Amino acid sequence: MPNISHKGQRMPASPIRKLTPFADKAKLDGKTVYHLNIGQPDIETPEGMINAIKNIDFKVWAYTPSEGTLSYRKQLTKYYNKAGYNITPEDIIVTTGGSEAISITFMTCLDAGDEVIVPEPFYANYNGFASQSDIVVKPILSYIKNGFALPPISDFEKAITDRTRAIFICSPNNPTGYLYSREEMEALKALVLKHDLYLFADEAYREFCYNDQPFVSPMHLDGLDENVIIIDTVSKRYSACGARLGCIITKNKKVWNAAIKFAQARLSPGMVEQIAGEAAIDTPAEYFEQVKAEYTTRRNTVVTALNGMEGVYCPNPGGAFYVMAQLPIDDSDKFCQWMLEKFSYQNQTVMMAPATGFYSTPGAGLNEVRLAYVLNNDDLAKAMTCLEEALKVYPGRIESEKLKAESVL
Template sequence: MPQLSDKGRLMPESPIRKLVPYAEVAKAKGRTVYHLNIGQPDIKTPEVAMEAIRNCQEKVIEYSHSAGNISYRKKLAKMYQNIGIDVNEEEMLITTGGSEAITFALMTCLNPGDEVIIPEPFYANYNGFAVAAGVNVVPVTSSIENDFALPAIEEFEKLIGPKTKAVVICNPNNPTGYLYSKEELNQLRELILKHDLFLFSDEVYREFCYGGEEHFSAMNLEGMDQHVIMMDSVSKRYSECGVRIGALITKNKEVIKTALKFAQARLCPPAFGQIAAEASLETPKEYFEEVYNEYIARRDFVVAALNEMDGVYCPTPKGAFYTVVKLPIDDADKFAQWILEDFEYNNQTVMVAPATGFYATKGLGKNEVRIAYVLKKEDLAKAMVALAEALKVYPGRTR
């Protein structure tokens, strides 16, 4: 048999999706599985988006411009301008989800063998994007002990070498829910300028900032126009994960010009996705207020419930709709499989994402899981009871 590629061999499994077969078996047994493992909100997609798809009058579903429909880009630019990010339609590419925006950024700015520094734990698919681009991820570790704040700049400095070309941040953070402050971002700014690096800023959870905290975009860092590349997506903002529409935004004209060549190679972003995304820009303010209040309630409930469990520590997320939780367990991967395979409480169980998959450093996250509080409160309540009962009887409990 012919040999497969090194990239195929190195491509990591999704820590979020690899347990799906165990969940399917549990469901086949008649058990209710509460999915706390994946950022798939149960919030309704805005009606304006659904209506735009239902009422589409196109006679032919044509290719769009490789950079995305100009009408969408103009409206999207206006949306950014309204929140203080000064960009125009020529300074963005519409992509097939935020995932493609990240991949395009890596392939545009880094050569195979170059290095990108990422605070860990980080969105697990960054590993896959890096493998696809032939780029090496160099982690700088944040800690649950200080709720996953940005690591000290001195720790970044220690990792910078001749192959270092970029730093990636996700703000608010997936998987931790941490929100980087303006002060932390300005510390990164000094580092980026000192070493002439790119800063990739994944800001798909911008709208989800809690407790009076405000989001500060890396696009607004002074003197960073040629260094910052922002990645965005409609997936979480409008609960439209399946339309697969994202964006790559930067003031750096050479980056846009070069990334467009990758965009041309894949022809265009999804047509119906762009129709839905453009219509979503007309979503009424009340929608966001309702969604925001719902997530605040879910966050507060889950954090309180987790911290009431013996031996559990859950930081209070400042943004997104995730939290990384420390559990009294020996091995998060074993626990996540066991709770699906061998455990049930009132014929119910939960699916969590082992945090090991969000770290690049081997051995980290073994007693941590990511929980996505994307279910309605009634389901979250049942899930928390099941999790608490599971921890009482798990054979690998550590205390």
């Protein structure tokens, strides 16, 4: 029997999706499962996007340009320049989701064995894309005790080697919800320029910043035009995860000219998705105001409930729609599986993402979980009650003092 590749063997499983069979079994057993494991919002997609699809009228469903249609890139330019990016349509490559944007960026800017420094915990699929590209993720720990703020620049300096090519950030952050400040971004700018590195920025959650905190992009900083690559997607902004429509933005023409060759190799992004994406740019501001208000309410429900549970700590995130919580448990993978396999409260249970999958450092995240507050407020409240009851009876519960002594973080 032929063997699979070494790369296939190394490819990590998704911590967000790997427990799905257990959730499916729980549902077959008649349990209600509250899905807080994945960033699939229940917010309605803007009506303009849906209508644009309904009103499509073409005779041939044709290829589009590899860089994306000019009309869509012009619309994107309007959106980003309103946010102060000062770009042109020629700075954009449209991709099949943010995932392809990450993959093309890695392949364009790094050779096999090159290193990218990423503050952790980080979006788990970064590891997968790195594995596909044969590059090395160098994690820099951030800590729950200070809300997962940017690690000290000295920690980055220590991690830089002669194979380091880039620093990769996500702000607002998935999985922590942390929003980088201007001071933190300026510190990264100085480091990137000092060592002549790329700065990759995943901005999927740009529109979701809370408590009037400003969003600061590397595109807002002077002197980084040759270093910055923005990775973006419509998935979260417009609650359009199934559209699989993203983009790469860079003013570095060498990078753009190399990246387009990878884009040509996969032919083109979808026509229908770009038609919907064009319409999305005209989504009224009121849509985002309402969505932000809804997420703020949900965030407050979840964070307040978690911090009211004995032995639980959850920092209040500044953006996105995730929280990372420290629980009085021995092993988050075991706990999340136990919740689906063994536990129910009033015939309900909760599906969460074990935090171990968002770390590369061995032993980190063992007592943490990521929760996505993407359900309506009533369901979130029920899920929090269910989680609190579960923690009371979980066989692997660790008492608070022991937890503090043993915690990696």
